[in-house]
Amino acid sequence: MLQRMVEHARHRPDSPALSSTDGQLTLTYRQLVQAVEQQADRLDSLAPGGTLHPGDRVLLVSDSSAASYVRILACMWAGAVPAVADHCLPQATLDAYADTIGPRIVLRATDDVDVAAEDDDAAVSDNDTATGAPMNLPRGDLQAPPFQPEAPQAMLFTSGTTGAPKAVVLPARSFLAIPDTLRAHNVDWITWRPGEVTYTPLPASHIGGLWWVLNGLASGCHTVTGPAVKAGATGGNGHEDLLATLHRWSVATVCMVPTLLGRVAASLRTATAGDPPGFPSSLRLIVYGGSRAVREDVAAVEAAGVRTAQIYGLSETGCTALCLPTSADMAGSGSSSLELIDSACVGTPYPGVQLCVLADPLAKPAPLPEACPLPTDPSPLHPGSDREGTLWIRTPARMLGYFGRPQHTADVLHEGWLNTGDRVEIRTTNPDGPMLVYLRGRVSELIICGGANVNPDDVDAIARSVPGVADAGAFSIPDATFGALVGLAVVPADPDLDERQQRRLQRSIAAAFRDRAGAEARPARIVITGALSRTASGKIRRHELTRRFTEPQTFPTANPDEPRAAAVGTQEDP
Template sequence: METSTAPQHQGGKLHHPELSTLVQTARFHAGRQPAATAVICEDRTLTYADLHRNSNRLAHALKAAGLAEGDRVAYLGRESEHYYEILFACAKTATVLVPVNWRLTAPEVSHILQDSGTRLLFLEEEFAPIVEGMPTEPPGTVVHLSAIETWSAEQPDRETEFDANPDTPLAQLYTSGTTGLPKGVVLAHRSFFAIRDGLASERLDWIDWRTGDIALIGIPGFHVGGLWWATQNFNAGTTVVAMRAFAAGQAVDLIRDLGITTACVVPAMLRMMLIEPGVSAKDFTTLRKTVYGGSPISEALLEESLAVLDCEFAQIYGLTETGNTAVCLPPAAHVPGGPLMQSAGHPYPGVRAKVIDDQGRELPPGAVGEVCLHTPARMVEYWGLPDRTAETLVDGWIHTGDAGYLDEDGYVFIRDRIKDAILVAGENVYPAEIENVLEHHPGVGEAVVVGIPDERWGEKVHAFVVPAAGDRPSPRDLHTFLVGRLAAFKLPASYEFTDHIPRNPSGKVLRRELRDRFWSDSARKVN
């Protein structure tokens, strides 16, 4: 029986249902559209035929270096076409890619390489001093990216004999490590296909890929969002534009000059693009969809983004442990002032959500507890940490550590990280709620709320405020603005004005860094 390889257009989406591993993705598009552009990075362009051939050579080079199935291969470098060639080479050899955050210190990088048992490291020369400064020895084989083509040049460009299945481990990404040592989250091929297939099964265009799409990747590849977005576009056969590192001015230029049609960013990146000097709606005329996530977004920023970018917006929510997105707020729900604008979204087809109390009992709609997600894209495990895996992955459910609730229609509302909840006189206060209201004040550019010790109430609310350009409200102004908008026990007891909010490379606020100095003299970090 003859099988058609024609793409399926479902609700505007480009979907190849026969693909379930990246090995198949590389082979399929190299055969179907060899001359089509797969990757653009700076002034370099890689076709799908190039991507397939180059990753084949790298795969054979990995095998010649003695790597076997399950061995870890690390990448320490900025975004580049080589990153994706290495990703596909790992897929074709059943080795596991370990992308390393290049902003980390030598001891932090050392932990990742040691914890993962990395046998081979691809290293960009810029970051050689980090490896040289590690307290441990580097892996047995280090390949500099400047020499990668020479290293693999003598290898054949034919495919390897290995053919992955959806459960074959593909990547091991390390959590941000804002508390304790980072954990290695192992993701299989299925993590990068399951959501796509769920959307296609119900013909939903919440997130879609179309012929001719050119996709900007603003999120780094060592973050699950960046890796997921790249693989979705490769699976669809569209073009990926990789930024070496995000810079707002460059991102705006790329969108305008290359005719970018889709982008995946975190809210902080949206804010930076909007305040870029000289930026206007004309810079974004080719954008048809912006996918955002990774941290909460204020309604004020979202409404400004909708007005200036003038395209469809889709919010995604998930964790590295869920294989990136598990919940989506679709474009149709992005109505300024609408009832769902504070929601993280609705689970995709095939994904379930529930909220539980501290005894593990499922809570009814409206009740705040821990959000749990059941998704076919979920992680395999935390590498080498069976006890921690068992705590987070329970009967197929990922326990997110996020506090939130479901409404009657199954939409997920996130109130904060459970560990960041503030207990004021026995009442739980969730920072995101206060931040969202504060950022509607015209004098507030950004706000972050933490809990600090209070002898009378146990804890009280302290707000860090970045003033809007050309304005600086007084604490009294902000208090007056919040009265009537928030319950009295949620109002900040104190304010601190600053020009900088610390964030990790994925755009998440380092709330613990802001909070710690208030608790340094306390035996416990909560009251």
């Protein structure tokens, strides 16, 4: 990735490379490479002993701004491994991240030390901060570090929104493997074009945001990211109206989660005479993924003349492994992409990606015959697959493993195959049609809220730590906007609490989550109950909790005086 960025700096040095939507930062490709080199040197000076060593971890508490991506690229340039965490997370979670990876350096989005340049002529800005005059940087001798496909290049945290996290270690090959495969096979489901403007509102700590921005830069695009967070600010990244952003920057391609896609669709449906006229003429593709989309939202976008592509994957798969592009007839499947969305279809594998579906949740894929190695094997399905079961994926973009957790790594990685933890069904409508994958639920019990994974065990642990709670069990609440919200059933230590005391306990629990958990992990509903149903081995029957407590009248809110939150990211706590 760095090598391609440098090539663009050599051949198109003055083409815009990276901007933040707030206008605080814009860099050409030449400026970007020089800024990255300078920040890499600064990282050396910040490390204990004055030197960063290959493989050293740097915890970057980042926002979605261009400046955050300069830091990420600088870490990669220096041979260090950026471990990217969202600045909105509670300090307790960030401390847990640091304990997990043992970073040499910790940098926050609001730290100035690695944003300012060493001299005025190389400041990380399109204008001189003192005079406002355009920069005139020397070209210099641009030379990227050597490409090492298996070297760790980034870490993202998963299943750790409320407790013990796992750090996914992604090698250099992860970020470009799928786009390179698409180009090699002339598949146009997702494309980046040199000179076009590409945008994502997703934070750098989200695999979709990081993957999209790095591929935009590798492809020679003008890549636009979110705004910088202000010192002392709390909450989200404060993105302006998405349609206005698309118009302002003449965006051609964009990557987002279905929640944001819904906002765009709503803006299209409610636009008035004074609003921008739908999408800008420049927009040609919206890529979305992370949770299930709403058919009507996708239909509204496609009716406006913009192609879409739904992507499926995990941080562990290097972002995407399956894709469902816009299609009136999905390559001979007999169904349109909109009809497939209604059926919970998450797409078909990219060229070079192979799937294995095993009915036995404890089974692992058998070794492949030498006659059909990836990526040349024309069949994307392992010969030993069942039609329904746990989905394993073999992709050239897969992770190296979980940092410092060999047993967790062994549980999900087996001879190149990665266990997604999803239960799926495989369908092929005719011998010449595509192999389509339909999501049938989680093998594990992760609650996927707006594209973020919430581990219910960690939710339980926070609730049980609150004085007055004897037992607690998290469960999934189906939600049309976010896919799912977190529900929490609580057994009080005192079974004779009156209504006022129950409300007080609910408020105490909500306060604990406000202090210790990200917004997506905070219960949208807290219900007081006499007991939790468990299996013989003591495991909570979470699906039973969902069945018991999905009727609206059974859900007292965490604060009975407040209405249900409309958005996880803006949830009001009592």
